[in-house]
Amino acid sequence: MSISTTGVGFNRSGIALGTTAAKYAALAPSPSRTADAAKTSAMNTGDVVQISDAAKAAAAALQKPSPADNAIAARSKLDALYADAKSDGTFITFDTAKGGRQLDMSALSDEELAAIAVDHGGSFSQDESNDAAGWLNLRLAKTLQPFQNATMNGDRRAHAMTLNALYDSASQDVRDALGWTPAMRSEGDTLLSGDTARFGRLDWPSIFSNLRDASNNGGMAYKG
Structure with a gap:
């Protein structure tokens, strides 16, 4: 599953700043x-x-899992999915024209999907990495969906505020998997400032409420 981020808000490029809790x-x-x-x-x-x-x-x-812990957990979960398919008399495929079943990553966390997508340790196939990036982008699209009409009509306030909040709470792997960079974060501020001048100020509580609802209904997890 390869999902383009065009129209979602950020392009897939660049590297954001990040730190690890390990040190x-x-x-x-x-x-x-x-x-x-x-x-x-x-x-x-x-x-x-x-x-x-x-x-x-x-x-x-x-006590938060490290990026390496997330990769190990993700590899274990994918292996279990392959084993389940085999026990059901079928197999996992990335081309349904060849039969089999698609890899269902819906049970993986955002951090695990990101670990597969960036694959720092070389533990995943390119197909697995592409699929994981697709699943993560689908969750982002789900989170941004309530603001789609307003965004298409030129009011990007809620869109920009949501992306900014997600960026600020995301791990480095999630940012890398989605192609989020500090420059894009700054661009979000610029968009927000311009649209706020045109349409007025939006309250943050409504944005946070949507983020919490989306987290519980197939959107990206929000840790803010």
Whole structure:
């Protein structure tokens, strides 16, 4: 499945800035040691120890799967799909004219699809990478669909705001898989500024509401 991003908002080219959480993980205190110390302190003083929301968020960030973890998980899920097809007496195909069944990647996360599409480790075939990029672009199109008519009529405010929000929350692999770059992020700001001057300002809550709804109905995951 090869889906063009033309008309979706971004072209497939370029590289965005990104960082990995791995280099910070080594500097962070061990969650188990921190928990043990807090437990000991509570036992000695009789006080109830509460972990702040910021500390919980930091711990959760350190536990996010790495790009390599996403690639391993994606490879495992694809292998299971191939095995399931074989057990059903058929096979996975990228050309339905030859029979078989298409590779259904709907159960994979955005991060796993991106890991397949960029394929840093050479773990996937070109057909698999193309299909994964197609699935990710379909999810993006689903997220942007409510604004299609307004965009076609020259009002790109919601379109630009949604893309900006997705860009800001996306991982480097997702940005690379969709061809999103800092220059495109800047272009989104320019479009938004021009259309805001023409049509007025849009409220962000409605954009965030659509992002949450889309995340639950086949669109891209939004982590903001």
